[in-house]
Amino acid sequence: MKIGYMGVTSTFVVPDDLDALTRHPKASQPGEPINLHHTQCHGCGDDAPEGLHIKIFAGDGFTVRARMLVEPRMEGGPGQIHGGILATAFDEVMSHLPLLVGGHCVTAHLQVDFAAGIPVGSTLYFEGRLLGRQRRKLYTEVVAYLADPLVDAGAEAVASGRALFVKIDSARHYAETLANSKAAEQISRRRG
Numbered sequence: 001m002k003i004g005y006m007g008v009t010s011t012f013v014v015p016d017d018l019d020a021l022t023r024h025p026k027a028s029q030p031g032e033p034i035n036l037h038h039t040q041c042h043g044c045g046d047d048a049p050e051g052l053h054i055k056i057f058a059g060d061g062f063t064v065r066a067r068m069l070v071e072p073r074m075e076g077g078p079g080q081i082h083g084g085i086l087a088t089a090f091d092e093v094m095s096h097l098p099l100l101v102g103g104h105c106v107t108a109h110l111q112v113d114f115a116a117g118i119p120v121g122s123t124l125y126f127e128g129r130l131l132g133r134q135r136r137k138l139y140t141e142v143v144a145y146l147a148d149p150l151v152d153a154g155a156e157a158v159a160s161g162r163a164l165f166v167k168i169d170s171a172r173h174y175a176e177t178l179a180n181s182k183a184a185e186q187i188s189r190r191r192g
């Protein structure tokens with residue numbers, strides 16, 4: 001299967017003149033979970049009852065690995081994951097890549113290629129990669145598999161995504177909405 005369609009016009013273009021990437025000294029080590037969002041986050045939060053509960057781990061270099069159980073409540077077409085849910089999962093997984101170089105980001109642009117239907121009941125495995133950084137912009141990519149590509153070299157890629165994240169000052173960015181968050185106290189405590 002071909003990941004990323006040739007000839008499809010896209011606004012996602014990784015520039016040539018990228019800045020150097022340096023791993024943040026406090027970034028999670030390869031194999032360790034990355035827990036830098038909050039417990040109510042719809043993508044990764046353990047306490048978000050309707051969330052996706054994606055487990056995300058740092059990989060080597062500027063990569064992450066993740067997995068998610070495709071639950072019946074995620075159904076779109078009969079017996080298959082809803083495309084919007086997969087897009088949300090991709091957004092979540094890629095949003096952890098900028099954390100390897102430090103600082104919170106928001107998604108400015110997100111695109112997804114769906115290559116095969118994904119059955120409810122399967123476990124999706126994700127491999128994400130930071131493609132580069134230019135000033136506040138971080139370019140990322142993710143591929144989803146129906147088997148763990150770490151243990152199964154023949155694991156078939158079923159979808160891919162690309163996203164542009166922009167680094168923010170999180171205190172300022174969320175200043176007017178933090179009070180509405182179920183995690184307001186937790187986030188304020190973390191900021192100290």
Ligand SMILES: CCCCCCCCCCCCCC(=O)SCCNC(=O)CCNC(=O)[C@H](O)C(C)(C)COP(=O)(O)OP(=O)(O)OC[C@H]1O[C@@H](n2cnc3c(N)ncnc32)[C@H](O)[C@@H]1OP(=O)(O)O
Nearest residue numbers: 037091092095104106107108109135137166170187190191
């Ligand atoms: C302790 C704290 C806990 C916090 C927990 C955090 C949890 C996080 C959970 C995360 C959950 C998961 C993640 C989510 O779901 S995040 C939720 C979804 N995303 C958002 O809500 C973001 C909404 N957008 C914005 O806030 C602003 O537009 C941003 C901040 C993105 C930029 O506005 P800002 O005024 O700041 O900057 P700028 O406009 O000068 O742009 C800067 C650069 O970027 C380039 N650009 C911009 N847009 C685009 C575009 N579409 N295509 C291509 N390029 C684009 C632009 O040309 C410029 O480039 P250059 O001039 O440098 O070349």
